Amino acid sequence: MAFASFKEVLLDGLKNGYAVGQFNMNNLEFTQAIVEAANEEKSPVILGCSEGAIKYMGIDYTVAMARVAAETAKVPVILHLDHGPSFEYVVKCVRAGFSSIMIDASHYALEQNIELTKRVVDLCHPLGIEVEGELGRIGGTEDDLTVDERDATLALPEEAKRLVEESGIDALAPAIGSAHGVYVGKPELAFGRLQEIRDLLPNTPMVLHGGSGIPDEDIRKAISLGVSKINVNTENQIALTNTIREIFAKDAKVYDPRKYLGPGKAAIKEVVKEKMRLFGSSGRA
Numbered sequence: 001m002a003f004a005s006f007k008e009v010l011l012d013g014l015k016n017g018y019a020v021g022q023f024n025m026n027n028l029e030f031t032q033a034i035v036e037a038a039n040e041e042k043s044p045v046i047l048g049c050s051e052g053a054i055k056y057m058g059i060d061y062t063v064a065m066a067r068v069a070a071e072t073a074k075v076p077v078i079l080h081l082d083h084g085p086s087f088e089y090v091v092k093c094v095r096a097g098f099s100s101i102m103i104d105a106s107h108y109a110l111e112q113n114i115e116l117t118k119r120v121v122d123l124c125h126p127l128g129i130e131v132e133g134e135l136g137r138i139g140g141t142e143d144d145l146t147v148d149e150r151d152a153t154l155a156l157p158e159e160a161k162r163l164v165e166e167s168g169i170d171a172l173a174p175a176i177g178s179a180h181g182v183y184v185g186k187p188e189l190a191f192g193r194l195q196e197i198r199d200l201l202p203n204t205p206m207v208l209h210g211g212s213g214i215p216d217e218d219i220r221k222a223i224s225l226g227v228s229k230i231n232v233n234t235e236n237q238i239a240l241t242n243t244i245r246e247i248f249a250k251d252a253k254v255y256d257p258r259k260y261l262g263p264g265k266a267a268i269k270e271v272v273k274e275k276m277r278l279f280g281s282s283g284r285a
């Protein structure tokens with residue numbers, strides 16, 4: 001199959017009460033593990049790729065790997081730019097063949113966020129490419145914030161409504177207290193805030209970033225409140241690295257990369273399959 005429609009996949013999740021996982025590609029093993037898991041679970045899947053990962057793999061290799069994955073898969077596969085940093089970078093990814101785009105203008109004031117996000121939507125929509133925008137600050141490097149500081153980083157419902165309506169985005173990532181990377185302490189999602197945003201935007205799929213390490217019951221609650229895309233990367237990275245670490249600890253002489261990358265890939269695949277069952281996307285493709 002060619003790449004699937006981002007919007008169609010997310011709206012089906014929103015309508016039927018499940019979320020589609022975005023799993024980030026870091027190399028060939030990640031790409032294969034993610035798509036094999038999707039095939040076995042009969043789940044739609046989003047391959048996410050950030051600027052850093054694109055730089056690491058090369059943009060042409062990235063698109064080529066994702067394309068082979070989509071063409072050979074029996075389920076919908078999407079290649080999504082994760083945290084697109086600028087209009088120019090979005091243009092580069094659109095030209096290279098990405099099938100959907102996230103523009104992250106969340107560090108700007110609202111007016112500039114709307115302006116840049118709308119510019120990306122105006123470029124992408126005529127090409128059949130759908131867009132995710134972000135509002136508020138998703139944590140990651142700011143985990144030692146106090147509660148007041150944390151509240152200031154959460155997305156405001158009225159601003160969320162303006163960003164969605166004025167830019168025309170297809171999905172919204174509102175900051176609701178999740179963070180990228182490994183959580184310091186228990187993550188506290190702002191469900192009240194999520195509910196308020198959902199009340200104003202009942203038909204907009206919402207995206208939860210930093211999905212690794214959030215308790216299962218919180219994931220289910222977020223899905224019930226309109227989250228239909230959940231991003232997972234850290235847990236897959238940890239699964240791969242821990243597996244390799246164990247192999248090296250047991251056998252200091254191993255040198256064939258297939259002997260440790262193979263089991264590492266299998267470990268990623270298991271994490272992805274578990275997430276698909278938790279998100280309710282298994283059996284939906």
Ligand SMILES: [Zn+2]
Pocket residue numbers: 083138180209210231
């Ligand atoms: Zn993110």
